[in-house]
Amino acid sequence: MNYSAAINTLSAVPTEAALLQVRDLHTHFITDSGTVKAVNGVSFDIDRGERIAIVGESGSGKSAMAMSLLRLLAYPGKVVSGEINLAGRDLNQMSERQLNQVRGREIGTIFQDPMASLDPVMRIADQMIPPIMRHLKMSQPKAREEAISWLTRVGIPDAGQRIDAYPFEMSGGMRQRVMIAMALSCRPKLVIADEPTTALDVTIQAQIVELLKELTDQTGTAMIFITHDLGLVARFAHKVGVMYAGKLIEFGPVKEIFAHPSHPYTQSLLDTIPPADQPEQRKLAQIPGFPPDMKLPVVGCAFKERCAAAHDRCFRETPELKSRGLGHRAACFLPEGLGEARQRDMEIIPSMMRNSSERVVVEVFNLQKHFTRSSLSPWKKPATVRAVNGISLNIREGETLGIVGESGCGKSTVARLLLGLDPVTSGDIFVDGMAQMVFQDPQSSFNPKMTLFDIIAEPLVVTGKGTKAERTARVYELLAQVGLDESYARRYPSQLSGGQRQRVAIARALAIKPSVVVADEPTSALDVSVRAQIINLMVDLKRQLRVSFVFISHDLLTVSYISDKIAVMYLGSIVEYGPADEIFRKPAHPYTQALIAAVPVPDPVAEEARVKVPLTGELPSPLDIPAGCAFASRCPKATALCRSERPTLQAYSGSREAACHYAN
Amino acid sequence: MTHETLALPVRSLPRLNWPSFQGANRLLTNGHVRAALAILVPILLLTIFRPLLPLPGPLETNLRGMMQPPSFEHPFGTDRMGRDLMSRTLAGVQISIFVGFAVAMVALCVGLIMGTLAGFFGGIVDRVMMAITDIFLAFPSLLLAIGLVSVMGTGMLPVVLAISLSDVPRFIRLQRSLVLSLRTRAYIDAARTVKASQFWLMTRHIVPNTIAPLLVATSIAAANAILVEAGLSFLGLGIMPPAPSLGNLIRDGQSYLEQAWWISTLPGIVILLIAIGLHFLSDGIRQVLDPRSRK
Numbered sequence: 001m002n003y004s005a006a007i008n009t010l011s012a013v014p015t016e017a018a019l020l021q022v023r024d025l026h027t028h029f030i031t032d033s034g035t036v037k038a039v040n041g042v043s044f045d046i047d048r049g050e051r052i053a054i055v056g057e058s059g060s061g062k063s064a065m066a067m068s069l070l071r072l073l074a075y076p077g078k079v080v081s082g083e084i085n086l087a088g089r090d091l092n093q094m095s096e097r098q099l100n101q102v103r104g105r106e107i108g109t110i111f112q113d114p115m116a117s118l119d120p121v122m123r124i125a126d127q128m129i130p131p132i133m134r135h136l137k138m139s140q141p142k143a144r145e146e147a148i149s150w151l152t153r154v155g156i157p158d159a160g161q162r163i164d165a166y167p168f169e170m171s172g173g174m175r176q177r178v179m180i181a182m183a184l185s186c187r188p189k190l191v192i193a194d195e196p197t198t199a200l201d202v203t204i205q206a207q208i209v210e211l212l213k214e215l216t217d218q219t220g221t222a223m224i225f226i227t228h229d230l231g232l233v234a235r236f237a238h239k240v241g242v243m244y245a246g247k248l249i250e251f252g253p254v255k256e257i258f259a260h261p262s263h264p265y266t267q268s269l270l271d272t273i274p275p276a277d278q279p280e281q282r283k284l285a286q287i288p289g290f291p292p293d294m295k296l297p298v299v300g301c302a303f304k305e306r307c308a309a310a311h312d313r314c315f316r317e318t319p320e321l322k323s324r325g326l327g328h329r330a331a332c333f334l335p336e337g338l339g340e341a342r343q344r345d346m347e348i349i350p351s352m353m354r355n356s357s358e359r360v361v362v363e364v365f366n367l368q369k370h371f372t373r374s375s376l377s378p379w380k381k382p383a384t385v386r387a388v389n390g391i392s393l394n395i396r397e398g399e400t401l402g403i404v405g406e407s408g409c410g411k412s413t414v415a416r417l418l419l420g421l422d423p424v425t426s427g428d429i430f431v432d433g434m435a436q437m438v439f440q441d442p443q444s445s446f447n448p449k450m451t452l453f454d455i456i457a458e459p460l461v462v463t464g465k466g467t468k469a470e471r472t473a474r475v476y477e478l479l480a481q482v483g484l485d486e487s488y489a490r491r492y493p494s495q496l497s498g499g500q501r502q503r504v505a506i507a508r509a510l511a512i513k514p515s516v517v518v519a520d521e522p523t524s525a526l527d528v529s530v531r532a533q534i535i536n537l538m539v540d541l542k543r544q545l546r547v548s549f550v551f552i553s554h555d556l557l558t559v560s561y562i563s564d565k566i567a568v569m570y571l572g573s574i575v576e577y578g579p580a581d582e583i584f585r586k587p588a589h590p591y592t593q594a595l596i597a598a599v600p601v602p603d604p605v606a607e608e609a610r611v612k613v614p615l616t617g618e619l620p621s622p623l624d625i626p627a628g629c630a631f632a633s634r635c636p637k638a639t640a641l642c643r644s645e646r647p648t649l650q651a652y653s654g655s656r657e658a659a660c661h662y663a664n
Numbered sequence: 665m666t667h668e669t670l671a672l673p674v675r676s677l678p679r680l681n682w683p684s685f686q687g688a689n690r691l692l693t694n695g696h697v698r699a700a701l702a703i704l705v706p707i708l709l710l711t712i713f714r715p716l717l718p719l720p721g722p723l724e725t726n727l728r729g730m731m732q733p734p735s736f737e738h739p740f741g742t743d744r745m746g747r748d749l750m751s752r753t754l755a756g757v758q759i760s761i762f763v764g765f766a767v768a769m770v771a772l773c774v775g776l777i778m779g780t781l782a783g784f785f786g787g788i789v790d791r792v793m794m795a796i797t798d799i800f801l802a803f804p805s806l807l808l809a810i811g812l813v814s815v816m817g818t819g820m821l822p823v824v825l826a827i828s829l830s831d832v833p834r835f836i837r838l839q840r841s842l843v844l845s846l847r848t849r850a851y852i853d854a855a856r857t858v859k860a861s862q863f864w865l866m867t868r869h870i871v872p873n874t875i876a877p878l879l880v881a882t883s884i885a886a887a888n889a890i891l892v893e894a895g896l897s898f899l900g901l902g903i904m905p906p907a908p909s910l911g912n913l914i915r916d917g918q919s920y921l922e923q924a925w926w927i928s929t930l931p932g933i934v935i936l937l938i939a940i941g942l943h944f945l946s947d948g949i950r951q952v953l954d955p956r957s958r959k
Contacts (some may be wrong), residue, residue, distance in 0.1 A: 008935065247702075419856075434857075434858070436858075445851055458858075458860075462858045462859070508854065512858060
């Protein structure tokens with residue numbers, strides 16, 4: 001069915017037959033230190049079979065809004081007022097008992113973390129069958145049949161057997177498939193998916209998104225999809241709602257929003273994404289400031305402090321959602337949003353002079369790391385995990401090497417080996433100078449009992465560099481370099497936002513003037529707008545200080561933006577290695593091709609035109625790496641040769657290397 | 665979204681340059697801590713200022729005033745040798761508090777050091793230490809203390825040592841588990857990348873982050889030690905008469921329960937109050953330190 005054509009005509013006039021009508025929804029979290037107005041007057045409609053994406057940064061109230069629809073809020077949360085009309089009945093007026101008839105039966109839910117949303121001590125069958133029996137009034141054997149058919153539909157091989165498995169016997173991707181099967185099994189009219197793919201790898205994410213799209217199309221189920229990933233939205237949704245500070249600030253058909261965003265916030269969000277193809281490297285647009293404190297009343301527009309086009313009316317009046325044509329509505333006084341002030345053409349980063357005579361600061365040769373897991377029973381042979389299986393790399397001064405791959409490919413192990421945190425099994429690592437690290441999780445990277453001053457000074461104190469006065473001066477210098485005020489020195493890590501923590505982590509890493517900084521997923525825990533700030537900072541520092549970076553991430557767009565060279569890893573080996581833009585534009589190895597195809601591009605028109613062949617299957621167990629090419633089990637081009645003989649890294653098109661028999 | 669994940673902008677937070685002050689403030693506004701202080705502070709004050717009270721000394725006998733019921737002159741009454749029971753009870757409380765405090769300190773210090781070493785170094789050090797603590801943990805603490813006292817003899821020092829010895833393994837276990845969860849934190853790795861010494865890691869990064877939960881355990885251990893000391897003295901194994909202790913006071917009055925209920929009952933109530941007070945205190949500390957339990 002040509003849905004997008006239909007949607008344009010349908011949504012122009014608000015239809016009577018909307019499946020779900022949300023009117024002026026307010027949700028508050030009542031805490032000791034004040035009432036957080038998480039959802040502050042949200043209204044929208046969903047038609048049957050429609051997929052709506054709700055995007056926003058953490059704290060924008062998007063999850064609180066979605067959970068309010070089912071009144072599934074965590075403790076201090078409460079739906080204060082509003083109407084939630086599902087096919088003519090107001091869910092907000094229902095008792096818990098009535099609501100339990102709706103939950104699962106009429107509205108299904110898929111949560112973010114498939115590890116935590118299935119009961120670990122119950123078999124899949126025990127979690128899936130009773131709801132089907134209750135809601136669809138089926139007998140036990142029929143319900144079991146139904147469950148198995150759903151598991152088959154979501155792509156679980158051998159579903160008849162797997163239904164009796166426990167969740168821990170399944171991978172994250174498989175569990176999320178089970179969650180989808182459970183959510184759809186009672187044939188709900190609406191499914192709420194709260195960041196269903198955030199915890200998954202890109203390739204698995206692509207599979208899950210395709211699956212959800214296919215199934216909702218087949219069953220005519222409407223869907224609310226909460227995400228912070230604008231690329232996914234473009235791939236998936238019919239309509240988009242952008243939330244900011246508890247309000248919908250823009251709502252409309254996906255193509256409209258991406259082609260003509262009219263709220264300054266939406267415009268800024270779209271500009272912060274690293275562009276996939278650009279001849280020269282430009283800085284990323286960033287949104288200054290922080291979202292407002294939701295405990296305080298917001299006077300005027302909530303975005304005014306961060307908006308380049310804000311004028312005095314924005315400080316006095318709160319803009320309402322107004323029609324911009326074609327079902328597109330935005331809450332901004334200005335018809336063009338930022339208009340001229342939009343940071344379209346960012347400053348070009350002059351490319352660094354680079355020649356092959358530059359000093360090599362890191363050289364890795366045939367690096368291997370095996371973990372041996374000895375079994376409790378003495379007669380079993382200890383299992384060996386080949387986490388890193390013979391890789392060779394080099395990094396020159398001032399160069400950034402990106403390492404990409406799915407989780408479990410060994411990229412983080414390489415980082416730990418480079419830093420000397422784990423002993424190598426065999427092979428050589430040569431680092432000229434010191435290696436320092438920026439970690440992924442800003443929560444656990446700092447000792448909560450130390451001030452930022454002590455945190456940044458620690459490497460200097462431990463290595464015994466400088467006098468006390470010199471160290472103090474250095475700490476303030478570093479704080480200035482990462483764009484933080486001197487007053488931050490006395491703060492504690494718990495008083496910082498995620499982006500500020502990552503700045504402090506960078507300052508600490510730079511304290512002893514290392515020759516290489518290893519950054520393991522430094523931006524994946526951050527919101528889009530903050531991510532752009534951190535990436536810009538790293539690009540600046542790299543130029544100013546000529547420090548080399550190793551940038552490890554599963555986010556290909558970011559890696560290709562920031563890196564000079566890329567190493568693509570699969571099951572402990574490098575499968576492709578070479579200049580970043582070349583690899584991104586013309587990947588040689590089928591795995592690189594699949595990874596790039598899986599990356600959602602924030603452009604719905606381009607997304608539609610892309611050939612989507614989601615990589616099938618999952619990473620084989622690193623316990624028994626196949627004899628031939630490790631990728632052969634998932635590769636569309638695999639032949640008998642691939643299964644028997646292992647390809648080595650061979651020169652490809654002069655400047656790079658690829659490990660594939662059929663690259664040339 | 666739960667309320668913890670709401671991104672709170674930094675500028676709205678108050679500036680704290682002295683977080684311990686804020687911690688103390690939060691402690692004092694906690695209901696459980698207040699209840700604990702309401703119980704413990706009067707008992708402590710009376711114990712400290714006992715010599716100033718118009719009471720005869722705890723060992724002063726008065727054969728003309730034997731087994732007198734509570735009166736204005738003798739608020740807790742007198743025992744079979746005419747000794748003032750309030751004076752004796754407060755002297756017993758003094759011993760109880762000393763024992764509780766001493767045991768808590770010994771258990772805390774030994775547990776902190778041994779637990780940190782076991783958790784941090786792991787391997788053979790850990791295995792040996794865990795094997796030994798498991799042996800101790802296999803005995804009920806009162807039984808272990810009885811055994812040790814009967815070997816080491818009665819009196820204050822053996823009692824403190826015996827009770828500590830049964831508490832130390834618990835502290836080692838606790839500290840070890842705390843250290844294990846901290847050992848893999850990213851900030852430890854960050855310090856290791858600049859080749860920080862093991863001593864630096866333990867003293868700067870690990871121990872400061874285990875103090876809070878250890879304090880909770882310490883206040884429970886103190887309450888437990890007071891009860892065990894009373895138990896030992898009651899059995900005639902702890903503090904020997906005529907020196908008063910809450911345990912032997914109860915034992916003294918046991919034979920006269922029908923004629924003079926107050927001899928056993930009033931010291932018993934005091935033990936109860938102290939134990940309840942310390943448990944309230946540990947509950948309060950835990951609530952303040954653990955944000956998840958705050959509502």
